[in-house]
Amino acid sequence: MKKAFRIAAFTAAVTISVSALGLIASGSVARAADPVRIGVTVSSTGPAASLGIPEANAVALLAKEVAGHPVQYIVLDDGTDTTKGVANMRKFISEEKVDAVVGSSVTPVTLAMVEVGAENKVPVVSLAANAKIVEPVDDKRKWAFKTPQNDRLMAKGIADHMAANGVKSVGFIGFTDAYGEGWLEEIKPALESKGIKLVAVERYNRPDTSVTGQALKLMAAKPDAIMVAGAGTPAALPARTLKERGFKGPIYQTHGAANNDFLRVGGKDVEGSVLPAGPVLVADQLPDNHPSKKVAQKFIADYEAKYGKGSVSTFGAHMYDAGLLLQAAIPAALKVAKPGTPEFRAALRDAIENAKDVVYTQGVVNMTPTDHVGQDDRARVMVQIKDGAWKLLPAGK
Amino acid sequence: MSTPAPINNAAADAISSDGRAPGGRGLRLVAPLAALAVCALIPLVPGLPQFWITLLNYIGLYALVAIGLVVLTGVGGMTSFGQAMFVGAGAYTTAILTTRYGVNPWLALPAALAVTGVFAWGVGAVTLRLSGHYLPLATIAWNISFFYIVGNLDIFAKFDGISGIPPIAVGGFALSDGPSLYYLIWGAVALAVIATLNLLDSRVGRAIRALRGGVVAAESFGVDTGRARILAFVYAALLAGLSGWLYAHLQRAVNPSPFGLNASIEYLLMAVVGGAGSVWGAILGAGLVTIIRDQLQDWLPWLIGARGNFEAIAFGVILVLLLQTARDGLWPHVLRLCNVRPATRGHHAEAGQLAPRARSAGEQRADGPVLAVADLRKQFGGLVAVNDLSFVVGRGEIVGLIGPNGAGKSTTFDLVTGVTPPTSGDIRYFGENATGERARVIARRGVARTFQHVRLAAGMSVIENVALGAHLRGHAGPVGAILRLDRAEEARIFAEAHRQLGRVGLADLADRPAVSLALGQQRIVEIARALCLDPSMLLLDEPAAGLRHREKKQLAALLRQLRGEGLSILLVEHDMDFVMGLTDRLVVMEFGSRLAEGTPEEIRNNPAVLEAYLGGVA
């Protein structure tokens, strides 16, 4: 009996201290209701860290004030883990009372977050690529938007380029994860539409030390070209192995590879590779009439001023674009309701859905109730690696 | 030398710390009920941020898995890095059934558990034979494979996973917000705690707990240790599967990432940090790890002024420091803080008699030898340890097996008890062939034994060890144990254990941890355990070693009394005086062969024996 009492007492003590802590915490949350609060959850650790880190970095460049209202950003790391992403989402909603959430970096985590967003009626702007996040726009996806170009748009660029250059058959090697899977799904129809055959599909892991087996298998299928669907520096490994094994045809990469570390690690092995990318990657080479040129240059200048020369990447640009999108939508929402209210969140969602001619660092966006990406061909350029640098290819070539 | 399994002691604490008291059920329920009441009130605390409820929900989910690990790792001694995979099995089953086939989540629950259970049974059947450090690695291999298989197959929607999982509904009310799920999740945790405590405090639970004390000892009392291992494995997996079912409906989306190796590592970590020896430790560990993680995320940026990826670093360091200050986990420390002592077991003196063990026809006959060994041979490589040995033990007879060190006595003992199979020869108990039979089969024939090197389960009290001897006289299975349908039988088993302890004169030590007894006393406990089998034959391996003169006399008296009750006894002994005064016949071994056989008087005067055994110094 005595012990029963002790256990009960202990449990009670724990409960009381937990609730006390809670009260303190909630006290600290009760700030002025005025600012617009944006929750940001990105994968700064875990397998997608190379995406999440520049994304988190870019938050510092976002507008601190929109239409006279301060905007606050609360940044959390989800470790590329779905459970963590959803927990962050719930934390944003219940503890931080955010008006919108930006994130996460990868598709699987975003997909789970979208569920929570819809349930609590909070708009989610994803930084992940897969079209599944926003298509089709149903009750759930009503609340989901994203800034990166659909893989489909990018895949079309590759297919067009291949067709224009007489490629008849293609071998594919991609990550054994959602990224590689997503690309495979998009490239198949794109190639089909151009009558190009997909002759071999291989997979590899981000941390693999060797892809010799896959490379040999691809080459055994004798494709005219090979495309690599990987993100960041790991995308260089297949290119290198293929070169080493004597593959002479063109190699295509995806926009996931578009950062300077890729060039550093890839070196001469990735020379000549072609890839679709956001215009921000080659901002300086864009024709002056490209709508994104100015914005992109400003982003690059600001980012490099803060994080060092050559540190910029398209992943950071996705975050920056998310900021631009919100910046465009917030004024309209502010007219309807005060931040921190369900009405404001609903209005914000409506405003995002109605965003017109928002200039990103990567193209121009026109959202519609059925299109929550809103991008067109202006969001994509074709780039080739020449002399260890990104070189803009003229359109249609 | 090093680690006398401290976790086990913690296990003993926790298992009996459900407040079991002589009074019985009434009082025992008070503590959990009080805890339950407090838990139920948490969401109603005014001003409690909703996110705390969310955190508590996650803690509950993790705690379920960690509780499974208590049974598997803390008590059963099997380290698993595969629990996340079983969470995944539960989560994916319900995800697929509810999204593709529109099955109600409640109907998906049994399916999720069934799939997880069958999956775990399959994995266990292949893997659990592996012992020691192989098992953890094998589970790592399974878990990594699970991750890639799920991620690459269409039916699991590959790496993107399945979203749009419906919430669980109760009477039309969807449990989709934190507080409503809180009750569901913590209700499940409460059930898991009760079920686990019940399971561990039962006949089956004793078998699982005895695994760490030594497979051979458990097998020798009829425990199918392979089955006990798989049972613990499947039970742990079922709790993980339950957690997965809840997870899927809390998260509303599943994909492979939460079910990878890292998650499995984290579950194990929770159990160990909290104290893998007790269910409360598991819950504490789940809470601690989750809260530390969350708080680090809040406080670290503020502390070091830079946002970065320092959480993992800080977490790793905290983990190591925690282990260094509390290597058995934190729960034992909490207990010490609250000054809680393990409760003692009631004496159940009022319980009825345990039914005698069912005896075979051969056992019931009054004639013929009890044990007949013919031409028994055991070779280890080129070495012949037992060389065509023959002897018999008759009914109600005490036979001593003696010989100098290395004569093959212990090997002979291992052969007749089924610990090692003979190379050739014939062993018969009660006229029935038992050659090459395993230890637990021989136990079923009514043969009980003790060990030269005492094998008592370290985490159990004296009486629990003795009760293990009655394993074959009970029938309750795991389900009955969890539902507490085994109480009457348990009471009878413990009454019997108490009776046998009293018989050997150790009744007052019943509730002491078995390892705390002096070695000589532990030997006597082994005899009590053997008697609990209700044997027709006793095999004693050096029972008098470590006993003082008076104690030896008492032991001899007890053995004579047992002989008087019709038991047959075979004993291996060094102590010539003890043997000479007690046995009816002696078999003397040298170099694996029988050197002489006869009454003590004949042996004492046998020149060959004197030459061999006493080194020719007589």
Added chain:
Amino acid sequence: MDLSIFLILLQDGVINGAIYALLGLSLVLVFTVTRVIFIPQGEFVSFGALTLALLERGQTPATIWLLLALGVVSAVAQVWQGRRTLSARRVLAIAGTDLALPAAVAAVTMLLAPMKPPVAVQIALTLAIITPMGPYIYRMAFQPLAEASTLVLLIAAIGVHLALTGLGLVFFGAEGSRTEPFSSAMFEIGSLLVSGQSLWIMGVTAALVAALGAFFELTLTGKALRATAVNRLGARLVGIAPSMSSAIAFTLAGFIGALSGVLVSPLTTIYYDTGFLIGLKGFVAAIIAGLASYPIAGAAAILVGVVEALASFWASSFKEVIVFLIIIPVLLWRTWGAPVVEEDDH
């Protein structure tokens, strides 16, 4: 698959296998001497490779700060643990190995790094930076737990792994690096193209295995390590302190890890978290060897490498599944038929 492809894959597998073998040997060594299943072994590989990559670029690697910090903490830990029996000489020795040594390594690195010294110097610096982390980590994390159960030590190893991986991300960022090969030569043997780098790997691996063999067979210190592995108490009774044997084992682990990183980094891109998976595969080999036999661990590592290469050709999606599940039949074969061994659990 024709013969030439098979030969290429075999070569690829053997080279990767050689690295796994080094790690497998190291894991066996650390486990037998200290009972620690040293999960963070792989981090040394990453740290070694990425430190070398930074040096190659003329940058001062942040790992020197880690080295200094670990040295300081290790010194404090030792002084604290031995506070009752510490002699002045002992304090001096601790200051020498834990403070002066890392300070000297850091100073030399800071001096030389911007000058882009020759590759050999870079490698020497890398090894000098990473190797001492082994014993420092042992003193901080594992020595206070020396008598704990294998499970507790394993969890502590996981804690160290988490912390080191996090540090790796802070130091090196999420993107990987690759270093210049020691040799860019290519040899043609029949249809097989053999790179100079792969010959380096094989050669260094073989040399290291031979050196380890000599160390364990011929030197008294090597025998003392083996003695600790077979009987800890026995070793203590003749004055071989487990802490000394363990520190040596962890030094070797640090050295082998860093060396593996240096060897493998010209072949492939290494990331802050690559080490874990490489380490796990070394671990598969070590386990196949029952965490006891060095030759079997080496052979098993080559087997793992070859299976991996073949699997990546035949079924690249399921490569990891195949690699990790081969241990199941191997382990079953090892334990099947063997009598139920009583685990006395010590």
Added chain:
Amino acid sequence: MSALFQLEKLFVAYHGVDAVRGVSLSAPRGAIVSVIGANGAGKSTMLNAAMGILPARGQIIFDGAPIHGLSVEERFFKGIALVAEKRELFASLPVEDNLALGRFRFRREGRAAAHAALDEVYDLFPRLRERRRQLAGTLSGGERQMLAMGRALMGKPRLLMLDEPSLGLAPLIVREIFRIVVSLRERGVSILLVEQNARAALQISDYGYVLENGRVSLEGPSAALQEDARVAATYLGFGAHRGDDGDDDADGDDDAAT
């Protein structure tokens, strides 16, 4: 003779049991002191605590200085060696390596010294010289005991503590071992001998202690103890009156402490 080694009010708890409860004893220089008692009396626990393997309360004094806080290795360096009940050999190493490792503390003294020490042990135990290349794990019981003693002697101890050296050995071998123990005394090694085989121990020792339930119940010159009626009845067994049966009291079992 001043005491080389002393235990004062030593308490050792093991597995939650007070196995040794306030034992005081002293071992003079150049003497053999035996401690006899039944299995479980706490003899091994006491030795293990004296060596630093088990934590203990009370004073442990060696050569006039307290050694309580020292580790096993440090005690060995001071000149205390323990031949443990289980011998604790390096089973997978050859005999000669086992012996060589016994000299680990003198590893910087060079080859010549090592060879000399090895020869000395081989002279004491010629059987070990024959088996020098054999793995320690393949030795017979008597050879193991010799190897364990030889290994301990390689470290040039001033105090040699022997835990049940007769354990599991044939009477002939026991006699040989005890003969060597006596010869060690002549070489100036002090010896603390723990034995169940009370008669043999008392025959060769100068002074004896009887341990019972973790306490010293009797002590005195060995000759006197041998004559003591209580000792005769309890520890020399009934066998005391009848030939050599008592030798077989050495059964294959351990104290609570090992």
